[in-house]
Amino acid sequence: MDKGWGVVVVAAGRGTRMGTTESKQFLLLQDKPVFIHTLEVFAALDEMREIVLVTGAGDVERCLNWVKEYHLESRVRVIPGGKERQHSVHEGLKALGTDWVLVHDGVRPFINREQISACMTTVMSGGGAVLAVPVKDTIKQVNAEGVVTATPDRSSLWSIQTPQAFRLSALLHAYESAEKDGFLGTDDAMLAERQGITVKVVEGSYTNIKLTTPEDLQYAAFLLRGEK
Numbered sequence: 001m002d003k004g005w006g007v008v009v010v011a012a013g014r015g016t017r018m019g020t021t022e023s024k025q026f027l028l029l030q031d032k033p034v035f036i037h038t039l040e041v042f043a044a045l046d047e048m049r050e051i052v053l054v055t056g057a058g059d060v061e062r063c064l065n066w067v068k069e070y071h072l073e074s075r076v077r078v079i080p081g082g083k084e085r086q087h088s089v090h091e092g093l094k095a096l097g098t099d100w101v102l103v104h105d106g107v108r109p110f111i112n113r114e115q116i117s118a119c120m121t122t123v124m125s126g127g128g129a130v131l132a133v134p135v136k137d138t139i140k141q142v143n144a145e146g147v148v149t150a151t152p153d154r155s156s157l158w159s160i161q162t163p164q165a166f167r168l169s170a171l172l173h174a175y176e177s178a179e180k181d182g183f184l185g186t187d188d189a190m191l192a193e194r195q196g197i198t199v200k201v202v203e204g205s206y207t208n209i210k211l212t213t214p215e216d217l218q219y220a221a222f223l224l225r226g227e228k
């Protein structure tokens with residue numbers, strides 16, 4: 001029997017680039033913590049059998065309190081993460097018992113049901129599926145002296161987002177292999193690609209931003225006024 005879908009929502013980072021005292025996943029947008037906005041999107045999907053929130057060891061308790069405050073306790077488990085995003089995702093994957101998994105950044109609160117469904121549909125035809133948008137700027141490779149060394153063809157460049165969808169067993173294997181080899185990637189697909197897994201992009205939206213630097217907060221507030 002198919003054990004369905006689970007999602008790992010990672011929210012164990014420190015948000016160094018945001019520069020706020022409070023970690024960015026706990027900042028309030030319209031009086032609600034960023035990660036709660038994110039969780040609510042997944043919790044509203046009936047097909048999401050398991051939802052695991054991964055947060056800092058010292059934040060588990062307050063996350064559980066928020067989860068209760070927003071009536072998500074029957075849907076969401078909270079576990080501690082690790083030093084890097086990859087370690088946090090790995091902990092989340094180990095906590096799941098589903099056949100399929102989505103990995104999503106807790107600090108991407110503008111994900112929507114249609115984009116999640118598109119990733120789920122795509123991955124079920126094989127390999128992996130990641131939400132992404134074509135890059136809009138010209139991209140240049142620049143060396144340590146600030147000199148341009150290459151201008152890659154923009155038509156083949158995509159900016160990669162989350163969710164990233166896989167068969168759980170395949171992604172777990174990729175994570176174990178990366179750990180054994182001491183390989184650290186910046187997204188989940190990189191680890192799958194190392195295993196020869198074909199990863200497809202699913203065209204998403206430029207509004208599925210990752211809250212990373214301070215100006216993202218103003219844009220997020222603007223988006224929220226229009227969307228929610």
Ligand SMILES: Nc1ccn([C@@H]2O[C@H](COP(=O)(O)OP(=O)(O)OP(=O)(O)O)[C@@H](O)[C@H]2O)c(=O)n1
Nearest residue numbers: 010011012013014015016017083084085088106
């Ligand atoms: N050890 C870590 C590091 C990151 N993340 C999560 O991974 C997502 C994307 O990471 P990023 O934007 O880099 O978050 P931070 O690591 O918090 O930011 P920074 O690199 O600026 O410190 C975030 O939801 C973040 O909480 C995590 O769960 N565990």
Ligand SMILES: C[C@](O)(CO)[C@H](O)COP(=O)(O)O
Nearest residue numbers: 085105160161162186187210
């Ligand atoms: C996974 C990710 O959000 C895809 O864009 C991104 O790679 C996370 O990277 P970061 O270095 O943790 O910001």
